[in-house]
Amino acid sequence: MLTATVSPTGLNDRVTRWVLHIDMDAFFAAVEQLTRPTLRGRAVLVGGPGPRGTVAGASYESRRYGARSAMPMAQARRLCPVATVLPPRFAVYSAASERVFALLRDFSPVLERISLDEAFTEPPDLQGATAAEVEAAVRALRDRIRGELGLVASVGAASGKTMAKIASDLAKPDGLLVVPPGGERATLRDLPVRALWGIGPVSEAKLHRIGVRTLGEFAALDLGDVTALLGQAIGTELHALAQGRDSRPVAERAETKQVSAETTFDENLTDPAQLADEARSMAEAAHTRLVKAHRAARTVTVKVRDADFTTISRSETINAATTDRGTLTAMALRLIRLAVPFGTQVRLVGVSLSGLSAGEQEPLFEPVSPTTRRTFGGSAVPAPSGVEWEPGPDDAEPPDVTVADVSARAEPVRPAGQADRHDSTETGATSEVVTQDSAASGDHHPGGRPVAVPPGAAVTRRAGDDVSHPEFGHGWVQGAGVGRVTVRFETQATGPGPARTFALTDPLITTADPLDSLGPAFRPGSASARPSPEEE
Structure with a gap:
């Protein structure tokens, strides 16, 4: 210090x-x-x-x-x-x-x-x-x-x-x-x-x-x-x-309202490949400012000024704000091709990101891998949130992504009627989707109140999700895989808490409001925080 x-x-x-x-x-x-x-x-x-x-x-x-x-x-x-x-x-x-x-x-x-x-x-x-x-x-x-x-x-x-x-x-x-x-x-x-x-x-x-x-x-x-x-x-x-x-x-x-980056060239550019490189650089610079401002963007605008000082701009807007550099850069590259007729002498290129929000918005429906779509057709279950596919020789899905082991072993909680015990460490797949056969659980209200989900609906848990259990309280998902989900039950107010493993479809595990992980100091009108037992 x-x-x-x-x-x-x-x-x-x-x-x-x-x-x-x-x-x-x-x-x-x-x-x-x-x-x-x-x-x-x-x-x-x-x-x-x-x-x-x-x-x-x-x-x-x-x-x-x-x-x-x-x-x-x-x-x-x-x-x-x-x-x-x-x-x-x-x-x-x-x-x-x-x-x-x-x-x-x-x-x-x-x-x-x-x-x-x-x-x-x-x-x-x-x-x-x-x-x-x-x-x-x-x-x-x-x-x-x-x-x-x-x-x-x-x-x-x-x-x-x-x-x-x-x-x-x-x-x-x-x-x-x-x-x-x-x-x-x-x-x-x-x-x-x-x-x-x-x-x-x-x-x-x-x-x-x-x-x-x-x-x-x-x-x-x-x-x-x-x-x-x-x-x-x-x-x-x-x-x-x-x-x-x-x-x-x-x-x-x-x-x-927006973040942007632009550059003026010492000599006019006409080569489309060079213009694309410059647009990519400006998009990446604007993206860096976007991330530093802790914002996400929906709209990309490309500005081009030619040798006659004529300014041309083109914009594209997507449905949900994103911080994904690849998505925003690809939009800028599409726009630069639209904005610049072949042979134009360009003296300036700029990229701006607007339609800003406080954070990235989750899409309503996640993408389905090409392999899964070929196998199951239009009824394929959406991918786990946060998992992306890039095309390969056989459009193969990537291996499971794991979260870091946080040392203590989880205590499995055996669902009613289950005879086998499933021991697991916290390290596991980032997320898993299974089909929910019981209408008693599934997707939930952000405040943690369970909402009935029709049979056959998908239940998704990914590392970092906030969840709640009526006995153990507020927790966060450390990993999910092979039909199980491991949850660490702790908040700012509780100090380090225990980890337990449940069946992924356990109706007692409900989605929780992330704000519940904050202690009393962060609630409106509070004046001070009560230290956790470890800090006293």
Whole structure:
């Protein structure tokens, strides 16, 4: 944990303006570890488990292996094979986020929210404070977040927003860095130019071509050279930020409507293959911003500007919002082919993602594998949620995906009338679909109340699903396979709980509201959390 002050002006010199950047550490994974206490201290990856899935969140335990957010899930799993892979629960993250921001508003009335897990604030009580006073106040704020919510925040404090953001990045994980006026140049000097907000891959490449790789080198350039290279408006602003000058106010911002990326070419492009490559790069850059903003998108728009400065745009919208990079990129590639007649000289390509929502929406019906459809025809049972097929020589289905073993063995619960005992560890198939022969169980209300399902309906359980049992309470699915489902019964309030195995069609296992995994601190109007038995 880092707690430090860069203070050439002295710890006791009073400073007019202090901006804080609060960033919740590994937020998605941290909320999973909070609400599923068995996972505390273990590697966790949040995101789609399919071959085209993307990591939405990675715990610091998994980052030690090289896994990180916005990485393809397949790559992250290769780097960190011991990780538990869980589907995102955006309703839970949103509830936790609202509670964090409510606590921050007690500290400062104006918050500029950047995403679910980070915000700027400029506390009135810290105007004219010394660096030492700021450090003490922020340490108390971090302690309160940890004590009341069980979550960890890293905080940067500086005279402007950019420096505060960079300070919080440098403080991670679980740290605090205070940079008063006069300390900016020393802090920024050795950082790569990409560390500065606003310098993307195109600007970075331009700076590298003239031998500028660090922010110290960038800050030392003549302003005229910078504006000639990057443009008047952008160049002037970025040069000032690299020198630690940032007077932009902290203000409430409207909800993000879209994320985008675009690039202007030094020479016009006409080759369709090159245009497709550029569109793919812009789609992937926009997707990275989408994931960092913790959003999902329904609409892809491609913008093309030709040599005559005529702008053409084409859009495509799908039914359900998605974070799937492959889906969004494929849409962009289709659109670029429609937007650009053969032989057009193109000077700019951009891709934007809109129709944003808080998280990926599950489709009403999952895809059926080609093999299954050929064998069973139109009556084929849909695939388990989260399982994807890619065509092979025989359209073969992929092997079962397993969740990480979380050490304790499950205690099997024998359904009524079953004579055999089925012992199982927590490691099992990610999900399984079976035909439900009893109308007493099956799909359920999100609040956990069972709903009768007609005979023959499919029952699906996948790793990470929230479920409930009348005796054991709230739990989450650790794995399903061979007609069984293993459930770990625990919440934030209970601490680590037992795991038990049931028949997949057991009528007592019902789908539960994911919000029930959160403790009392996250309920509306709550003031504090009661620690779990392990924390007392």
